[in-house]
Amino acid sequence: MSDIFQSPRGIFIAALFIALISALIWAIIYGRRLAKNEVTDLVFGNPQKALGGYHWVISGVATVLLFWLYFSWDAARAFFPNAANELCQVAKVESALIPLRSSFPFEERLLRGTTLLNRDNTQLDILRNRANSNTFDDEQRALLLPLLDRLVALQKGMASPDNFPAEIGDALGGIASRIDAVTAKLAAGELSADQRAELEAAKEGAPKWGEKSPEVPDAPVTERGALFASVAPELTEISSDFVGVRNTSPAFLAEVEALEAELKAIGKEPEVVDDFRKQLNKMLRRIDDGAVFPPGALQPVEQSLAKFHDVQLDQKGSLNLIDAFAMPGGKIVAGNTSCSEQGSGRWLPKPSDTVGTFARMADPDIGFKNIPLLSIKQKPLAEMVGFVVPDWIADLVPGAYPRHDADGTIGENLKSKVLNVATGNFPSVSVPVPTGHIWDSIMRVVTGLFFGILFGVPLGLLMGLSRLAKGFFDPLIELYRPVPPLAWAPLILTIFGIQDDGKIFLLFMVAFAIMVISARTGATGTQLSKIHASHSLGASRWQILRNVILPNSLPEILTGIRISIGVCWGTLVAAEMLAGTTGVGFVENVARKQSDYEVIWITIIILGLLGLMFDLIMRWIINKTIPWRGKG
Amino acid sequence: MSDLIADHVDMTFTMPSGEQVHALKDVSFTLKEGELLSVLGPSGCGKTTLLNLIAGFLRPTGGRFELNGAEIDGPGVERGMVFQQGALFEWLTVAENVDFGLRMKKSPKAENARKVEEWLEIVGLQGFGDTPTYQLSGGMQQRVALARCLINDPDVILMDEPLGALDALTREKMQSLVLKIWKETGKTIMIITHSVEEALLLGERLFVMAPRPGRLHKEYNLPFADMGLQQDLRDVKKLDQFGEVRDEILTMIWNMEEEIMGKSA
Numbered sequence: 001m002s003d004i005f006q007s008p009r010g011i012f013i014a015a016l017f018i019a020l021i022s023a024l025i026w027a028i029i030y031g032r033r034l035a036k037n038e039v040t041d042l043v044f045g046n047p048q049k050a051l052g053g054y055h056w057v058i059s060g061v062a063t064v065l066l067f068w069l070y071f072s073w074d075a076a077r078a079f080f081p082n083a084a085n086e087l088c089q090v091a092k093v094e095s096a097l098i099p100l101r102s103s104f105p106f107e108e109r110l111l112r113g114t115t116l117l118n119r120d121n122t123q124l125d126i127l128r129n130r131a132n133s134n135t136f137d138d139e140q141r142a143l144l145l146p147l148l149d150r151l152v153a154l155q156k157g158m159a160s161p162d163n164f165p166a167e168i169g170d171a172l173g174g175i176a177s178r179i180d181a182v183t184a185k186l187a188a189g190e191l192s193a194d195q196r197a198e199l200e201a202a203k204e205g206a207p208k209w210g211e212k213s214p215e216v217p218d219a220p221v222t223e224r225g226a227l228f229a230s231v232a233p234e235l236t237e238i239s240s241d242f243v244g245v246r247n248t249s250p251a252f253l254a255e256v257e258a259l260e261a262e263l264k265a266i267g268k269e270p271e272v273v274d275d276f277r278k279q280l281n282k283m284l285r286r287i288d289d290g291a292v293f294p295p296g297a298l299q300p301v302e303q304s305l306a307k308f309h310d311v312q313l314d315q316k317g318s319l320n321l322i323d324a325f326a327m328p329g330g331k332i333v334a335g336n337t338s339c340s341e342q343g344s345g346r347w348l349p350k351p352s353d354t355v356g357t358f359a360r361m362a363d364p365d366i367g368f369k370n371i372p373l374l375s376i377k378q379k380p381l382a383e384m385v386g387f388v389v390p391d392w393i394a395d396l397v398p399g400a401y402p403r404h405d406a407d408g409t410i411g412e413n414l415k416s417k418v419l420n421v422a423t424g425n426f427p428s429v430s431v432p433v434p435t436g437h438i439w440d441s442i443m444r445v446v447t448g449l450f451f452g453i454l455f456g457v458p459l460g461l462l463m464g465l466s467r468l469a470k471g472f473f474d475p476l477i478e479l480y481r482p483v484p485p486l487a488w489a490p491l492i493l494t495i496f497g498i499q500d501d502g503k504i505f506l507l508f509m510v511a512f513a514i515m516v517i518s519a520r521t522g523a524t525g526t527q528l529s530k531i532h533a534s535h536s537l538g539a540s541r542w543q544i545l546r547n548v549i550l551p552n553s554l555p556e557i558l559t560g561i562r563i564s565i566g567v568c569w570g571t572l573v574a575a576e577m578l579a580g581t582t583g584v585g586f587v588e589n590v591a592r593k594q595s596d597y598e599v600i601w602i603t604i605i606i607l608g609l610l611g612l613m614f615d616l617i618m619r620w621i622i623n624k625t626i627p628w629r630g631k632g
Numbered sequence: 633m634s635d636l637i638a639d640h641v642d643m644t645f646t647m648p649s650g651e652q653v654h655a656l657k658d659v660s661f662t663l664k665e666g667e668l669l670s671v672l673g674p675s676g677c678g679k680t681t682l683l684n685l686i687a688g689f690l691r692p693t694g695g696r697f698e699l700n701g702a703e704i705d706g707p708g709v710e711r712g713m714v715f716q717q718g719a720l721f722e723w724l725t726v727a728e729n730v731d732f733g734l735r736m737k738k739s740p741k742a743e744n745a746r747k748v749e750e751w752l753e754i755v756g757l758q759g760f761g762d763t764p765t766y767q768l769s770g771g772m773q774q775r776v777a778l779a780r781c782l783i784n785d786p787d788v789i790l791m792d793e794p795l796g797a798l799d800a801l802t803r804e805k806m807q808s809l810v811l812k813i814w815k816e817t818g819k820t821i822m823i824i825t826h827s828v829e830e831a832l833l834l835g836e837r838l839f840v841m842a843p844r845p846g847r848l849h850k851e852y853n854l855p856f857a858d859m860g861l862q863q864d865l866r867d868v869k870k871l872d873q874f875g876e877v878r879d880e881i882l883t884m885i886w887n888m889e890e891e892i893m894g895k896s897a
Contacts, residue, residue: 529719532689533777535707537733537784547732551723628722628766 007208009352013078017069020062027059065351073341074350076326077209082225083322084209084216087332088339089228090316095334096235097305099243100179104302106309113159113292120155120286124148127279140273147262147280154255155287158247161294165249169297175242176300182231182238183308186315191226199226210353216332216339227315242301246290256288349598357598364436368587368599372436373606379433386424394419438606440500440582445568445614448504452511452564457557460519461549473516481513485571489578498579503572510571511564518560522553555622555629562618569611584610634700634787636663636686636820642694643681643846654845655681659695661839661848663822665787668814668857670823670835672881674889678846679824683790686822687713699788709733712786716793718773720765726752726776727761733784751779754816755809771802775809782813791823795830804865807833811860828881832856832874833865840881842888850884852877 031053038049069075076083103112110118131144157163191199202219209216220226263281268274313320323331330343340346349357361368364375397415404410420426462469480488489506496502526549534548576585577592584603591599622629643656655678663669671679684690686697688707697704699711720729727748728735734744752758755775765773774794781789794810795803807830814821825831831838836857842849854877859868868874 527719529715529717530721532684532687532707533713533715533719533780534732534736535689536687536709536711536713536786537736537780538709539732539736543736547736548721551721554723626723628764 007081010078010081013069013074013352017066017075017078020066020069024059024062024066027055027062030055031059068348068351071329071344072348072350073327073345074352076322077350078352080322080326081209082222083319083326084332084339084341085221086225086228086319087323087327088216088218088334089220089225089232090312090319091332091334091339092232093228093235093312096232096239097308099239100235100301100305103242103298104305106305111298113298116286116292117155117159120283123283124152124155127276127283131276135272136276143266144273144276144280147259150255150259151280151283151287154252154259154284155292157252158287158290158292159294161297163249163251164247164294164297168245168247171245172293172298173300175238175245176304178234178238178241179301179304179308182234183304183311186227186231186308187311189227189315191223191230195226195230199223210350215341218338224315224317224319247293247297248288248290252290256284259284347597349601354598354601358602361599361602368437369581369590371582373587374434374436374438376432377435378430380424380428380430382424382426382428384424384433385428386422389422391419391422394422437582437584437587438610441572441576441584442610444500444503444583445507445565445572447500448507448572449511449561449564449568451504451508452515452568453557453561456512456515457519460516460521461523461545461553463516464520464523464553465545465549470520477513477516480509481517485510485567486574486578489571489575493575493579499581503575503580503583506575507568507572510567514560514564514567515557518556518563519553522556523549525556526552555626558618558622558626562615562622565614565618566611569607569614573607634665634820635698636788636822637698638662638686638695639698640695641682641685641692641697643678643685643690644693656685656692657845657847659846659848661851663788663820663837665820666818668821668823668834668836669839670825670831670837671839671841672825672828672831672885673839673841673846673849674843674885674892675826676846676892677841677843677888679841680792681846682841683713683792683822683824686788687711687790709737709784710787712781712784712789714774714777714781714789714791714794716796718765718770718777720773720776720780722764722766724765725761726757726763726765726768729765729776730761730779730783732780747783748779751783754782754813755779769802770798771806774798774806778809778813782817782819786819788820788822791821793824793826796826803830807865808860810834811857814857815861828878828885829869831881832878833860833868838881840884843892849888852881 034055073084102108105111108115127148128145131141131148136144199220199222203221206219206221207217211217220229260281263277263284266273266277316323327345330341330345332339332345333342360366361373364372367373367375394415397418399413399415401419402411402413402416459469459473463473464470485506488509492506492509493502496505530548530552531544534544539547572583573585573588576583577589580586584606588600588603588607591597591603638659638661641656641659643654645653645655647653659682671682673679681690685692686704688704688711691705704711721732724732727745730748730751731744734747748761749758752761755778757772757775757779760768760772765776768776777794791810795806798806810821810823811834813819823831823834825834832854833856835852835854838852838854839848840850840852841847856868856871856874859871
């Protein structure tokens with residue numbers, strides 16, 4: 001536990017973890033006590049009972065954070081900073097043992113030889129049934145069935161102790177005793193002087209868990225770790241030697257050869273026979289690697305492995321508990337070159353790392369792919385003028401563009417000056433402009449939404465009031481609206497480009513349909529008596545539209561805007577994932593390709609907060625502009 | 633010359649199913665300037681259709697209406713309407729509702745404000761100018777609707793069951809208010825109601841209409857409106873004469889209703 005004080009981050013996370021647990025316990029006790037003293041209403045179902053309760057908010061937030069700290073192994077890292085490194089060494093041992101252990105019913109259900117016999121029996125039975133079917137005539141059957149019988153005999157023969165060569169038994173015994181030797185070494189728990197020196201050297205300046213990529217430092221930094229690391233290479237060797245041991249007596253090999261030759265001699269005609277021959281050949285290939293041993297032949301190896309495992313657990317000691325309880329939902333695994341976290345430790349980033357990554361990304365000079373998340377940039381005013389003013393305005397100016405003189409200078413005339421303005425090619429002051437991934441996403445949504453409202457609301461009102469407009473535009477809108485926006489995306493992005501234009505148009509389509517429908521509903525819902533009243537008060541058609549129908553439709557229109565924002569936001573992120581070089585969706589897509597779970601989570605949180613912000617703004621607008629909603 | 637004349641008016645609706653409904657048949661009457669007319673009848677007798685025709689929201693299929701010597705063709709400011717639910721614009725304040733007509737005419741703002749004050753005082757809503765209408769009670773909303781209609785200075789005021797949704801006490805106060813406005817402005821007022829008592833109190837003249845097809849069944853000339861200007865409406869209701877006419881009309885309408893039920897059975 002004294003390891004906690006290795007890093008300030010560890011101290012902070014450990015303190016946070018303990019504080020959260022305390023807060024959770026306090027909130028529950030406090031809440032229980034309040035509930036006991038509650039006198040207002042003891043009746044179940046009274047909605048009043050759901051009011052208040054900030055302590056439950058605390059308990060909820062604390063639970064979420066605790067889950068995050070726990071399942072991301074951030075708490076484990078804070079309390080046991082060396083655990084991952086030690087488990088990495090254990091994982092090296094485990095992965096060295098995989099070829100050995102998988103032959104025995106430790107993690108598997110059956111002994112590997114049993115599994116193989118099972119599988120081959122099923123296959124051979126199927127072949128026998130086929131040989132006996134009327135696919136073949138008697139003559140063919142007389143040719144094939146004896147071969148099949150010999151194959152079965154060969155396969156079953158492997159299990160017989162009578163055919164088992166003594167030298168193979170010796171080889172297996174040798175492997176068992178080598179395992180025993182390693183077991184003894186592990187049980188002794190002694191490091192050699194060399195190993196100890198190596199460990200001391202590795203300790204110097206070794207990165208801690210999560211400080212560098214790869215996340216889990218590879219070289220052992222504790223005695224326990226060094227002990228496991230020291231036995232791993234030997235076990236790898238034993239494993240590969242074990243895999244090389246095959247149950248192949250000379251008689252077995254001779255029969256394999258004979259069968260091979262006879263199968264070859266069958267010839268390729270007719271096709272059914274050839275097909276059957278191929279099947280027999282395949283079975284022979286399976287059987288001839290001699291992976292089945294007589295029962296009991298492997299027992300010494302199995303016993304040695306079991307013994308080793310017991311010692312391994314003993315030597316792991318407290319690591320067993322840390323592995324099981326502090327690092328839930330996954331484990332440390334050893335790859336060819338390095339160790340890594342698997343499971344929730346991997347896909348759930350640690351809060352302390354996430355905050356760091358976010359702080360790094362939030363720095364405008366770093367950002368993501370050289371584009372900041374959100375920042376302010378000085379931009380010349382001329383550039384914006386050039387963006388807004390279309391270049392062809394200059395073409396409309398009478399006259400011709402100036403040509404260069406004999407001495408190579410280029411004069412100016414009105415036409416070229418206008419062109420300079422239209423392309424933004426003139427000196428001007430710079431103004432601060434927001435920029436970055438987040439800003440790009442927001443601007444796309446806002447622009448698409450703006451045009452959707454600009455065109456959608458008038459058309460919707462018109463459709464609510466005119467039979468002609470409704471009849472004419474209804475099929476158009478109803479045909480394109482039900483198509484999921486993303487289904488349009490490939491087409492729209494091809495036509496309008498993968499940058500802003502395509503995305504804005506896609507969002508415009510989304511917002512437009514929603515705005516038309518909501519404005520139309522609003523206009524249709526105007527009380528006739530209000531229209532009558534305004535007629536009698538002398539209002540013209542335009543005045544009625546402006547002063548009665550539009551305000552009366554406002555609740556529906558604002559609800560439509562709120563829905564549009566939500567749908568646009570979702571569509572935008574998906575469109576940005578599809579194509580483009582900026583935007584929050586783009587960031588997430590790149591992070592996905594790199595399996596960078598921290599960035600993925602950061603984008604998820606950014607998207608959630610932005611969506612919430614949009615919705616809060618809309619709620620505020622709705623409360624401010626239509627307090628009369630539903631009270632008319 | 634500013635009489636309201638109905639000249640052999642016929643109104644037939646064609647339902648979407650193709651069925652023809654004869655809503656009004658051969659309705660003729662002349663309403664002199666400054667007269668107070670109430671129209672009474674069982675439901676479905678075409679009262680509201682008659683009012684909508686005069687307001688110009690509908691066009692008769694036969695005959696014509698005349699006001700100020702000109703045929704009525706579409707809605708107009710000279711015919712003000714007051715609806716059962718007020719039909720106020722809930723997104724506007726009381727004052728903005730009242731000066732709606734003036735704003736549509738684009739008359740000067742200062743003058744509008746003065747007129748609004750004046751009318752709010754007449755209908756008893758001084759100081760409520762900046763209140764949103766949805767915060768008002770039903771009776772107050774109806775006062776706003778009255779002021780909104782009267783500020784436009786219409787020649788005829790058409791009221792479609794204006795007090796139908798109010799509680800009894802508010803209703804009585806509003807009846808006095810209508811009488812007071814009638815007296816003070818001298819406007820021609822036509823009130824549609826389904827309350828016999830209200831029709832008697834608020835009708836110098838009273839039409840009882842009959843259904844299927846809707847037509848004028850009987851006309852009364854009554855003294856109660858004038859009486860109501862001088863004395864308490866409750867005292868007027870206690871008069872023997874009031875009770876007799878009320879019972880007569882109730883029986884008449886009851887019989888009509890029974891006839892309809894019999895027909896449809």
